[in-house]
Amino acid sequence: MGNIKKLAVLVSGNGSNLQSIIDSINIGEINANISLVISNIETAYALTRAKKENLNSAFLNHKNFSSRESFDQALSELLIKHEVDLIVLAGFMRILSNSFIEKFNKKIINIHPSLLPKYPGLKTHEKVMNNNDNYHGVTIHLVDEGLDSGPIIAQARFKATKYKDIDSLISKVHSIEHKLYPLIIKMIIEGEINLNELSGKNFKCYEDELDL
Numbered sequence: 001m002g003n004i005k006k007l008a009v010l011v012s013g014n015g016s017n018l019q020s021i022i023d024s025i026n027i028g029e030i031n032a033n034i035s036l037v038i039s040n041i042e043t044a045y046a047l048t049r050a051k052k053e054n055l056n057s058a059f060l061n062h063k064n065f066s067s068r069e070s071f072d073q074a075l076s077e078l079l080i081k082h083e084v085d086l087i088v089l090a091g092f093m094r095i096l097s098n099s100f101i102e103k104f105n106k107k108i109i110n111i112h113p114s115l116l117p118k119y120p121g122l123k124t125h126e127k128v129m130n131n132n133d134n135y136h137g138v139t140i141h142l143v144d145e146g147l148d149s150g151p152i153i154a155q156a157r158f159k160a161t162k163y164k165d166i167d168s169l170i171s172k173v174h175s176i177e178h179k180l181y182p183l184i185i186k187m188i189i190e191g192e193i194n195l196n197e198l199s200g201k202n203f204k205c206y207e208d209e210l211d212l
């Protein structure tokens with residue numbers, strides 16, 4: 001993918017994943033800069049985090065746009081203006097249009113709280129609990145035009161049965177996310193993972209307790 005140095009992080013909520021990436025950059029683990037944080041929600045705590053770190057940030061209100069395409073056009077102009085190399089979705093609660101995905105082909109990654117292809121979409125933790133699944137986990141994938149459907153870059157899984165209530169299950173997922181996302185971003189930046197050459201099911205699955 002070449003020399004990735006400038007990241008944009010797209011958010012809609014709390015921004016704990018954004019924070020983990022910021023922290024990793026600040027301690028020198030990730031050798032890149034966050035050029036821009038963009039939120040479509042004005043009150044997102046992620047924006048407060050960005051401001052506290054003196055990062056460029058923008059609030060882009062999707063309600064001010066008449067179509068998904070026009071919102072995505074404004075989004076893409078911001079990203080191009082800041083010469084972003086990698087677009088990191090971190091709790092960004094919007095589907096991106098096909099033309100946006102094509103424009104930033106293989107440059108958009110997402111983190112999803114399930115072992116995809118199981119449980120795309122929302123309420124993944126509830127589904128794991130209700131179905132008594134043995135395992136739960138986190139997936140990082142390239143974004144394509146589907147919902148949580150792009151090629152998988154990495155997964156981390158753990159024994160879900162140890163967690164008896166939804167809150168402890170969710171906090172376990174978050175603690176894994178905060179390790180896995182910075183790690184994978186670092187590997188992309190250092191060229192250990194090439195987003196142009198992801199091959200089918202041959203992704204790395206980290207086992208919690210063992211190697212995360």
Ligand code: GRF
Pocket residue numbers: 012013014015016017018046090091092111112113177
């Ligand atoms: C994370 O669980 C992520 O997997 C999902 O949205 C959540 C965002 O959390 N896509 P935060 O805003 O980073 O705290």
